[in-house]
Amino acid sequence: MVPFSDRHYLIPYDFVTTTKGRSERQQWNPDLAVLAARLHSQIQHEVLARLGSAGYDDLSPRHGAVLPYLDEDGIRATELGRLSGRHKQLVGRLLDELEELGYVERRADPGDRRAKLVVPTERGLAQMRLRDEIVADIERRHAEGAGGRAYAQLRDELRAIVAAGGGARVPARR
Amino acid sequence: MVPFSDRHYLIPYDFVTTTKGRSERQQWNPDLAVLAARLHSQIQHEVLARLGSAGYDDLSPRHGAVLPYLDEDGIRATELGRLSGRHKQLVGRLLDELEELGYVERRADPGDRRAKLVVPTERGLAQMRLRDEIVADIERRHAEGAGGRAYAQLRDELRAIVAAGGGARVPARR
Numbered sequence: 490m491v492p493f494s495d496r497h498y499l500i501p502y503d504f505v506t507t508t509k510g511r512s513e514r515q516q517w518n519p520d521l522a523v524l525a526a527r528l529h530s531q532i533q534h535e536v537l538a539r540l541g542s543a544g545y546d547d548l549s550p551r552h553g554a555v556l557p558y559l560d561e562d563g564i565r566a567t568e569l570g571r572l573s574g575r576h577k578q579l580v581g582r583l584l585d586e587l588e589e590l591g592y593v594e595r596r597a598d599p600g601d602r603r604a605k606l607v608v609p610t611e612r613g614l615a616q617m618r619l620r621d622e623i624v625a626d627i628e629r630r631h632a633e634g635a636g637g638r639a640y641a642q643l644r645d646e647l648r649a650i651v652a653a654g655g656g657a658r659v660p661a662r663r
Numbered sequence: 664m665v666p667f668s669d670r671h672y673l674i675p676y677d678f679v680t681t682t683k684g685r686s687e688r689q690q691w692n693p694d695l696a697v698l699a700a701r702l703h704s705q706i707q708h709e710v711l712a713r714l715g716s717a718g719y720d721d722l723s724p725r726h727g728a729v730l731p732y733l734d735e736d737g738i739r740a741t742e743l744g745r746l747s748g749r750h751k752q753l754v755g756r757l758l759d760e761l762e763e764l765g766y767v768e769r770r771a772d773p774g775d776r777r778a779k780l781v782v783p784t785e786r787g788l789a790q791m792r793l794r795d796e797i798v799a800d801i802e803r804r805h806a807e808g809a810g811g812r813a814y815a816q817l818r819d820e821l822r823a824i825v826a827a828g829g830g831a832r833v834p835a836r837r
Contacts, residue, residue: 511791512734512746519822521805522706522798523731527825529703530748532696557697560686572686574704617685624696631695631824639820646817648693650805651701 532627539623545616547590555583559593559617563606592616706801713797719790721764729757733767733791737780766790 515523533553540548548556554573558564570580584607587593592613598604609617632640689697707727714722722730728747732738744754758781761767766787772778783791806814 509735511795512732512738512742515731515746519825520731520795520798521802521818521821522710522727524818524821524825525699525703525706526727526731527748528821529699531825531828532699536696553696553700557689557694557700558686561683564686568686572689574701621685621694624694628695631827634827635820635823639816642813643817643820643824644695644698646809646813647695647698647702647821649809650817651693651698651705653805653808654705 532624535627536620536623540616540620543619545619548592548616552583552587555580555587556616556620559607559609559613561609561614561617563596563598563608565598565604566607569607587613706798709801710794710797714790714794717793719793722766722790726757726761729754729761730790730794733781733783733787735783735788735791737770737772737782739772739778740781743781761787 519527533550536553537548537550540546554575555569558569558572566580566584567577569584570577573580575583584593584595588595591610593607593609595605596608598606628640628644634640635643693701707724710727711722711724714720728749729743732743732746740754740758741751743758744751747754749757758767758769762769765784767781767783769779770782772780802814802818808814809817
């Protein structure tokens with residue numbers, strides 16, 4: 490039996506602060522911020538690498554903010570801003586780049602002649618199809634790894650957490 | 664009873680491609696890439712906004728690649744590169760910025776005089792403690808929303824998926 494004063498010595502105060510052994514702790518028990526960053530980075534990475542091998546090697550991670558929301562029927566830039574959570578200035582710059590690279594065109598909206606629609610080109614459509622196939626393939630791999638039911642639950646929980654959103658009111662990112 | 668040829672007409676081929684109604688589908692059934700991007704962005708956003716209100720308003724999203732791994736005992740830049748999955752050139756630039764902003768110092772490693780350790784300053788330590796508190800607070804909120812057991816399962820699944828990693832061999836990001 491270790492006397493209290495010695496036990497106190499055996500568990501020095503520093504041990505219970507959060508800043509010692511922090512990098513190691515993030516390895517065996519990563520917090521949600523680290524898990525989210527790693528998951529996002531792994532997926533983004535694999536999607537871009539596989540798109541790159543298929544000839545879409547002119548896309549960069551920043552384009553990932555809008556690429557998942559392109560639509561064959563066209564979509565307004567303001568809607569892309571809302572879906573991606575990015576400022577309209579940033580969305581505008583990304584669309585300029587994607588137009589330059591031949592993935593999208595801006596056309597007059599047939600329903601509202603003052604508005605413009607972002608419409609994928611043939612290259613854009615082919616990229617969209619391949620990107621969606623790659624993501625489906627990643628999900629299939631995770632579902633096989635975790636088991637179908639566990640993966641479906643994970644996805645539902647993730648969707649609920651993401652839908653619940655930040656909670657803290659913070660301005661959109663530039 | 665609708666004859667087959669008419670049914671075929673009622674379900675036009677375009678309907679079953681994946682590129683029509685895509686932006687809407689990403690709202691009601693976002694894929695894992697979109698979920699991961701949103702979760703990462705929401706957490707990064709809230710952490711930076713709350714750090715900003717507490718006076719750490721000189722940090723930007725890119726610093727988030729290394730900040731979670733800073734350690735009171737110091738850590739090597741190569742280790743930060745490994746943990747963050749970023750190229751050593753990028754890690755070096757981020758550390759230059761964090762040193763400039765007064766969050767870290769580079770000191771000779773007492774265990775190996777040829778090596779350098781990245782050590783947090785007092786400001787760096789205070790930022791680390793607050794950042795970890797904010798992330799813990801976000802996790803508490805999600806655990807309350809999902810229920811403790813469901814949240815623990817989600818976290819375990821996420822950890823397993825992230826540990827299983829990309830699967831496809833892709834080079835580290837610059």
